[in-house]
Amino acid sequence: MSLTNVRNKLKFLSLRTESFQTRNSNPSAFMSIVRKEFTDYIRSWRIMILGIIILLTCIGSIYTAITTISDAIDQAGNQAEGIGSDLYLFLHLFTVSDGTLPSFITFVGFLGPLFGIALGFDAINSERNRGTLSRLLSQPIPRDYLMNAKFAAALLLNVLLFFSLGLLVMAFGILILGIPPTFEEFLRIFCFLCLCIVYIAFWLNLGILFSVVFKSQATSALSSIAVWIFFNVFYSMIINLVSKSIFSPDRMTNVSDVLESQDTVLTLMRLSPNYLFSESTTILLSPNVRTLGPLTVEQTVGAVAGPLPLSQSLLLIWPQLTGLAAATLICFAIAYLTFMRQEIRTN
Amino acid sequence: MNQATIQLDEVSKQYDDVFAVRNLSLTISKGEIFGLLGPNGAGKTTTILMLLGLSEPTSGSVRVCGIDSIKKPIEVKRRVGYLPDNIGFYQNMTGLENLLYTAQLNNIPRDEARKRAEYLLDKVNLSDAANKKAGKYSRGMKQRLGLADVLMKNPEVIILDEPTLGIDPEGVRELLKMIRELGKEEGMTVLLSSHHLHQVQQICDRVGIFVKGQLIAEGNVQSLAKKLFPEATLVITVHASPIPNELVKEVQLLEHVQRVQKIEEGLEITCYEDISAVISKVIVEMGSDLTHISKKNFGLDEIYHRYFEGRELHESY
Incomplete structure (x- = not known):
C-alpha cells in the first residue's frame, strides 16, 4: 500500500468520525428539505394564484365590513353611548358584511381548505411520479424527514399567509376606523388565526394522506376536493334530511324530547370539520354568543346578559378545538404510517 | 484487499405468496464491478432496495x-x-442546483459541495448544461447527471439500476466508459443491474444471472458459460466434401470434441476448446476438400438466450 493510499485512508477515517457525530439527528438536512419545499411552494403557480385570490377576496370583505361599520358609527354618532355599548366593535371587521360580499370568516372558511388541499395533494405522489422519491430516500436521511418536512413547509406557509392577512386586516381597521383593538380583541383574533391554521392543517393533512394513498396526482386532488365539497355542501343537506325524521311531530311529546333530538342533530353536524370550524369562529369572534346548543328558559334565568370573557369562550369551544386538532393529527398519523410502510419503487 | 463490501446471506423477500427474491446469497468484494443480469421482474430492483435498507x-x-x-x-x-x-x-x-440539494442532504459544506458539483459536472460532460433547468435535459443527460448525483457524496459503493436504459448507443458507450473509469480510478465497488448483456459484458468483472428471484449462476463470463452449459460451448462448422464416415469417426476421436454432427455440406463439431486448426488438418489429411471453417462461441448473450429459451421449463416448478 503506497503512502498516498494510506493518507487517503486516514482522510476517509476522519471524515467518517465526523459523520458519526451527526448520525442520529440530521437537522440541517431536514431544514434543507423544508427550505426547498417552501421555495417550491411560493414559486408554484397554483399557490400564487390561490394566494392572490385569497388576498383579493379578503380586501373585498374588509372593504364591505369597514363601510358597514362606519355607516353604523355615523348613524349612532349622535348617541355616544350607542358606540360605547357596542363592545368588540373591532371584531366586527372579521364577521360583518353588508350582504354584497361575504364576511372575512366566510371567505377563510371557504378558501382555507382549498388552500390546504392545494398545498398537500401532490406532496408524495409527485415525487414518486417524477422519480425523485427513490433518489431522495437513498440519501442518508430517515424516511419520515421527507413527509415531516413537507408538512412543516406547508404549515409555515400557512402561518405566514394567515398571520400576515390577519395583521393586515387589523392594520386597515385601525387606519380607517381609527379605533384600536383592545387587548382581549387582539387575543381573540390571535386565537382565531391559530384556529384557521389548525383547520387548514386538517385539509392539508387530508391532501397529504391522499397523496400517499393514490399514485396519481389527479386522483388525489379530485378526492380531496370531493371530500371538501361533501362537507361544505352536501353534509348539511343530508343532516337536514335526517333531522326531518328526528323532529317528526309525533315523536315530540315533551321538552326533553325536543332537546334530545336537537342534541342528536348537533352531534351529527359536529362530525363535519367545517361545522366545528364555523362554531368555533362564531364563539371566538362574537363574544355575545353564549351557547352553541339550545337553552331552555329555566337555564337562562339568572344569567347576566353580556358578552363572555375570552376564557369562557375558549372553554365553550374547547371540545371543538380538540376535535379539530385530533382530526388533523389522525390524518397525519395515517398518512405517516402508510408512507413508512409503503414500497419505494416507482413501478 | 479482498474484503466483502456487499454481503447477502440467504436473503428472501416475499410479497403475499410470491417470492420476489428467494434465498439469495451473494458476496461482492471491494473494487469489483459486478453485473446483475436478469429479465424484467426478476427481482433485481428488489434486491437493490434491500441493500439500501429501503425494503425489508x-x-x-x-x-x-x-x-x-x-x-x-x-x-x-x-x-x-x-x-x-x-x-x-x-x-x-438547474442541474447544478439539483446536485447542491443532494449535497445538502448529505451535510456537505456549501463551498465544498459547489466545487465537487462543478468537478463532477465537468467529468460527466455537463458543464455547459449546468445552469439549464433539469426539466429540459435529454434522457442521456439526465442519466449522466444522475451519475454525478450519485458521486456527490463520495460513496464507497455505487449501485446503478438499469443505467443504460433508453439511451442511444453512443450515450451508452460514453456512460459505460465513465462507470468503468470511475470504478477503477476511485476504487469504488460498482453493482450494476441490467438486462442488456453486451454492455454488462464490456465492463463487468463478474456477473450474476438472476431469474425469478434466484441467482442461478455467478462468475466471469467464461466460467458462467461453463456453469450454465456443462456441455461444450464452442461450435465449429466445417464445409468439406466428400465426408466419409471415417472422417467423422476420426474427428470424434479428437481431444476436446464432444459431439460431431453431419450436416448437409459438412460437419458441425461441438467442442470444449478451439481446435479448428487440428480439425482442418485432419480433414485435409483424409483427402477431403475443405471449403469453409467457422467457429461460434457462446457469449453472454448466447448464454442468456439459451437459458431463457428454456425458461418455461424452469418456471413450471
Whole structure:
C-alpha cells in the first residue's frame, strides 16, 4: 500500500468520525428539505394564484365590513353611548358584511381548505411520479424527514399567509376606523388565526394522506376536493334530511324530547370539520354568543346578559378545538404510517 | 484487499405468496464491478432496495460495508450511491442546483459541495448544461447527471439500476466508459443491474444471472458459460466434401470434441476448446476438400438466450 493510499485512508477515517457525530439527528438536512419545499411552494403557480385570490377576496370583505361599520358609527354618532355599548366593535371587521360580499370568516372558511388541499395533494405522489422519491430516500436521511418536512413547509406557509392577512386586516381597521383593538380583541383574533391554521392543517393533512394513498396526482386532488365539497355542501343537506325524521311531530311529546333530538342533530353536524370550524369562529369572534346548543328558559334565568370573557369562550369551544386538532393529527398519523410502510419503487 | 463490501446471506423477500427474491446469497468484494443480469421482474430492483435498507427482507441478512442494512439503513445510505432506474430531477431547478440539494442532504459544506458539483459536472460532460433547468435535459443527460448525483457524496459503493436504459448507443458507450473509469480510478465497488448483456459484458468483472428471484449462476463470463452449459460451448462448422464416415469417426476421436454432427455440406463439431486448426488438418489429411471453417462461441448473450429459451421449463416448478 503506497503512502498516498494510506493518507487517503486516514482522510476517509476522519471524515467518517465526523459523520458519526451527526448520525442520529440530521437537522440541517431536514431544514434543507423544508427550505426547498417552501421555495417550491411560493414559486408554484397554483399557490400564487390561490394566494392572490385569497388576498383579493379578503380586501373585498374588509372593504364591505369597514363601510358597514362606519355607516353604523355615523348613524349612532349622535348617541355616544350607542358606540360605547357596542363592545368588540373591532371584531366586527372579521364577521360583518353588508350582504354584497361575504364576511372575512366566510371567505377563510371557504378558501382555507382549498388552500390546504392545494398545498398537500401532490406532496408524495409527485415525487414518486417524477422519480425523485427513490433518489431522495437513498440519501442518508430517515424516511419520515421527507413527509415531516413537507408538512412543516406547508404549515409555515400557512402561518405566514394567515398571520400576515390577519395583521393586515387589523392594520386597515385601525387606519380607517381609527379605533384600536383592545387587548382581549387582539387575543381573540390571535386565537382565531391559530384556529384557521389548525383547520387548514386538517385539509392539508387530508391532501397529504391522499397523496400517499393514490399514485396519481389527479386522483388525489379530485378526492380531496370531493371530500371538501361533501362537507361544505352536501353534509348539511343530508343532516337536514335526517333531522326531518328526528323532529317528526309525533315523536315530540315533551321538552326533553325536543332537546334530545336537537342534541342528536348537533352531534351529527359536529362530525363535519367545517361545522366545528364555523362554531368555533362564531364563539371566538362574537363574544355575545353564549351557547352553541339550545337553552331552555329555566337555564337562562339568572344569567347576566353580556358578552363572555375570552376564557369562557375558549372553554365553550374547547371540545371543538380538540376535535379539530385530533382530526388533523389522525390524518397525519395515517398518512405517516402508510408512507413508512409503503414500497419505494416507482413501478 | 479482498474484503466483502456487499454481503447477502440467504436473503428472501416475499410479497403475499410470491417470492420476489428467494434465498439469495451473494458476496461482492471491494473494487469489483459486478453485473446483475436478469429479465424484467426478476427481482433485481428488489434486491437493490434491500441493500439500501429501503425494503425489508422477509428473512436473511444484508450487510453493506460491514453494516447491517436492515438495522442501520442511514449509515449504509451514507456510503452507498444509488442511481434508480427511473431517475428524475426537480425540473424547475438547474442541474447544478439539483446536485447542491443532494449535497445538502448529505451535510456537505456549501463551498465544498459547489466545487465537487462543478468537478463532477465537468467529468460527466455537463458543464455547459449546468445552469439549464433539469426539466429540459435529454434522457442521456439526465442519466449522466444522475451519475454525478450519485458521486456527490463520495460513496464507497455505487449501485446503478438499469443505467443504460433508453439511451442511444453512443450515450451508452460514453456512460459505460465513465462507470468503468470511475470504478477503477476511485476504487469504488460498482453493482450494476441490467438486462442488456453486451454492455454488462464490456465492463463487468463478474456477473450474476438472476431469474425469478434466484441467482442461478455467478462468475466471469467464461466460467458462467461453463456453469450454465456443462456441455461444450464452442461450435465449429466445417464445409468439406466428400465426408466419409471415417472422417467423422476420426474427428470424434479428437481431444476436446464432444459431439460431431453431419450436416448437409459438412460437419458441425461441438467442442470444449478451439481446435479448428487440428480439425482442418485432419480433414485435409483424409483427402477431403475443405471449403469453409467457422467457429461460434457462446457469449453472454448466447448464454442468456439459451437459458431463457428454456425458461418455461424452469418456471413450471
